[in-house]
Amino acid sequence: MSELSVTIGKSPPLKEKAFLFARKNMGLISVLISILAIFLALSIGAVLIALAGINPWEATSYLIKGSFGNRYGFGETLTRFVPLLFSSLSFAVAHKSGFFNVGAEGQLLLGAVGALLVGAYIQGLHPVLHITLSILAGVLFGAMWVGIAGLLKIFLQSNELINTMMLNYIGVLFVEFLIHGPLKPADSYLYVSSTILPSAKLPILLSKTPLHAGFLISLVVTAGVFYLIYRTPIGYQMRTVGANLKAASYAGISIAKVTIAALFVTGGLAGMGGAIELLGTQFKIINGFSAGYGYDGIGVAVMGRYNPVGIVLSALLFSVIRVGMGAAQRGAGVPFPLLNVIQGLIIVFVIASGYLTNKLSETVIGGRA
């Protein structure tokens, strides 16, 4: 940016032209800066791969081929996209309502437990009913889990970030306990839960791939969530509470009531993500059921700037990287934790680029874009 102002400073007509161009295309420029940030993060990832003694070009080609270069990879990418989308929606809704929910990981797991209880143990239901009830159970369990942190915040002003984080660790241990005992089939020697009944399984959308109907549900729910946030009175109240607590309270909004509604949505979304992951992809709960979707969702929401299109696109990018990294691990031996490195870098760079964009629009327009 400083470079820009230096060149501009020398010839005023060019400066005006550049300003005019920038003013017209602020949206485009901010998208370009974001893409540049992502590219920068990926480049550092490539350097790390090279440092590990692996050819980065080879790794990249595995990444691309594995994530959308063939039918199966394409289906897998869209499948992994689903839990990422749910956990990022969960984070985004909470964020808009002024509640910092970093507990999607735990809520997702508990949601899967709820769905398993209905999906594996209630027999003789019509598939549509069985699936619906299982998902609802997941929503309920997810909301219940965040509810612990929520009630502590509403009634005792306890820090929700720490509490939701602690509930992640507790949730992982609790589910580990469940699959070591109560949810383990009596005749099994493995630490794995019972499997859901066929009537609770989500149908496959694209044959010869894992892509299931949960993908469509996730898109519908995304639209529904943003309708709720931007087009309904309760959504308006949630955003007001999130933006300015004092103003909301002066306006006569019941903070506790709105926060409870937001909690239900944020926990419910994460729980639904876990339920759909269970009913569509994994069918049973094992150790490491979630694979960090809850934490990735935070990055997705931040990168998508908390807006619907941004979140869908970022979730897609994250799932391409996740599936592609899996392929690069199998093909080129790239250590899988590099995934978190790249995602962490993307978050940092995108946040920094957001600052750059704001600064630029301040200079050009004289106000925030």
Add this chain to the structure above:
Amino acid sequence: MENSLAVIVVTWLTMSIRMSIPLLFPSLGGLLAQKAGIYNFGLEGMMLCGAYFGYYGSYRTGNPWIGLLMGMAAGGLLGFILAFTSIKLRVSQLVIGLGISIFALGLTGFLFRGIGISTTSPAATLFQKIDFGLLKEIPVLGEILFTHDWMVYAGFALVILIAWFFYRTTSGLNFRAVGENPQVADTVGINVELYRFLAVIVSGVLASLGGAFLSLTQTAYFTENLTAGRGWIAISAIILGKFNPWGVLLACLLFGAADAFQMQIQVMSLGIPYQFLLMIPYILAMLAMVGVVGKVRSPAAMGKPYVKH
């Protein structure tokens, strides 16, 4: 029977002190940052880097001091990133701290697997224990107080140092002013940004010491997610300790005692599922914050970026 109970209690107290240290370092680090008005939610990631680079340096050179220095450098670097993004770029301290923690989890996991050594992970050289000679022979107290690594005593010394700094020096007063009311601090000529930068960088270094304590005095190994959320529990300890170094010390001793308790119960194999025992520190961290509600006031300007007018 009485004898064995005494042995158990002495062992428990000894372990309590030891297990409080990996919380004490990051808590004091977090306290420094918060006193200057910056949330450090990257503590967990900084600890992990301290643990990994401490391990790596010691394993490579056979000298734990080099490992410790590498760990501190990594922690300081993450501290600088947090400082730069939250002070200069004024991005959300919560999000960037979380981003640092997620990034460090991936980085240390990646590097650890990337070392590419055979199936057995190699041990790092640990710090030698201090030999207190006769002091160790004092009944009961000897074992509880004089059988630890130097880092344990360094942790306690740091509490004294920080308490002295905050409440007995001019710089300490300036420091607190920066966190309470940066406008006023700026008006009287205190360099707000400089204080905040230093606070957050030192905070990162201290957090890394907590992680290095684990790998360089306890495990001699690194595993993915070695710190297991201690960086988050440390934040709870700061709140329970009412933003006071002595309070933080007591809080860390309490959490250390809980950790030692669950470890001992596990060894006794009383038939309680181990998952419930492992939950104890996390549940305690939640309860601790509830216990002090309404009685604690955090630094007034905490979490707010300072814009000079």
